[in-house]
Amino acid sequence: MADAEPGVVPAVEATADDIATMEIRGAATIADAAAAALATQAERSGAESPAAFRRQLRAAARTLYETRPTAVSLPNALRYVLRGMDGETVADLRASTIARAEAFRRDLERAQETLGEIGANRLRDGDVVMTHCHSTDALACIDVALESGKAIEAIVKETRPRKQGHITARQLREWGVPVTVIVDNAARRYLDRADHVLVGADSIAADGSVINKVGTSGLAVNARERGVPVMVAAQTIKLHPDTMTGHTVEIELRDEREVLSDEERATIVGGGDDDESAAEDDGLTVDNPAFDVTPARYVDAIVTERGQFPPESIVTLMRELFGETTDEPWTA
Numbered sequence: 001m002a003d004a005e006p007g008v009v010p011a012v013e014a015t016a017d018d019i020a021t022m023e024i025r026g027a028a029t030i031a032d033a034a035a036a037a038l039a040t041q042a043e044r045s046g047a048e049s050p051a052a053f054r055r056q057l058r059a060a061a062r063t064l065y066e067t068r069p070t071a072v073s074l075p076n077a078l079r080y081v082l083r084g085m086d087g088e089t090v091a092d093l094r095a096s097t098i099a100r101a102e103a104f105r106r107d108l109e110r111a112q113e114t115l116g117e118i119g120a121n122r123l124r125d126g127d128v129v130m131t132h133c134h135s136t137d138a139l140a141c142i143d144v145a146l147e148s149g150k151a152i153e154a155i156v157k158e159t160r161p162r163k164q165g166h167i168t169a170r171q172l173r174e175w176g177v178p179v180t181v182i183v184d185n186a187a188r189r190y191l192d193r194a195d196h197v198l199v200g201a202d203s204i205a206a207d208g209s210v211i212n213k214v215g216t217s218g219l220a221v222n223a224r225e226r227g228v229p230v231m232v233a234a235q236t237i238k239l240h241p242d243t244m245t246g247h248t249v250e251i252e253l254r255d256e257r258e259v260l261s262d263e264e265r266a267t268i269v270g271g272g273d274d275d276e277s278a279a280e281d282d283g284l285t286v287d288n289p290a291f292d293v294t295p296a297r298y299v300d301a302i303v304t305e306r307g308q309f310p311p312e313s314i315v316t317l318m319r320e321l322f323g324e325t326t327d328e329p330w331t332a
């Protein structure tokens with residue numbers, strides 16, 4: 001991680017570390033943790049002037065922002081909280097920032113509940129749902145469907161390389177859902193048994209394309225070929241305002257050792273820790289993109305707390321929520 005910013009409290013540095021190392025992960029959870037960290041910064045700031053307080057809050061936001069690039073819920077959360085920082089004294093600034101962060105976290109939780117109710121309407125009694133990665137927004141839909149007495153089964157893709165599918169499987173088993181875990185490569189075969197593909201999103205672009213855990217796009221293409229509808233569960237905090245002005249979403253590239261350990265690499269190219277040639281270029285490249293982009297045409301519905309939308313019309317909601325401006329308060 002980058003050097004500590006002056007005045008940023010250790011708890012914020014710790015949250016940033018946890019996000020970067022994926023102790024805290026998933027777009028909604030990251031947003032929630034970031035808002036909580038800004039509240040902690042406000043609470044523990046030793047700033048003696050309003051200007052110093054604002055500077056520290058912006059530095060804290062920047063520290064959190066620089067952890068992972070793809071989930072727009074992170075900058076959206078930071079932007080939302082910083083815009084609520086208001087007052088002429090340190091005490092007022094502190095109180096307004098904490099209140100704003102708390103409101104954000106409450107709204108986030110409520111939005112997920114509402115989205116769950118809307119998404120659950122798409123699931124019928126007896127349906128089989130195929131999942132990819134671990135999405136709290138997607139699980140909220142299943143949760144409400146189960147609560148309303150519908151029987152749901154799940155086919156859970158393990159989701160290489162970090163196997164977040166296991167988290168999904170654990171949650172679904174806790175709820176009593178029959179789960180079949182499959183390797184990612186088996187997805188097309190098992191789509192014949194699925195009534196829905198249900199995934200979350202890290203970012204949604206203005207053209208309705210969905211940025212989510214790598215493998216989502218291939219799954220969606222296969223689902224279309226198999227005639228299985230693809231439903232994306234995503235709170236409006238996942239809408240990426242910059243994409244309205246033509247920006248693309250940065251796809252995070254992660255450590256190659258998540259894909260190939262040093263030992264595994266050695267079995268391919270030879271060498272080892274004490275081999276001097278290990279430092280040389282061994283001609284083997286490993287790429288580890290964490291996310292991919294699913295074009296809007298492979299998505300049937302985006303379910304948000306504001307209703308469900310065909311992906312092509314999501315831009316209307318985006319304009320309503322964000323207007324056309326997307327300035328970054330922490331760079332001021």
Ligand SMILES: O=C(COP(=O)(O)O)[C@H](O)[C@H](O)COP(=O)(O)O
Nearest residue numbers: 025026027028135136137200201213
């Ligand atoms: O791609 C992932 C998580 O990736 P990672 O494990 O790399 O963070 C999830 O599908 C979205 O973040 C949505 O999750 P949620 O619905 O919980 O926001």
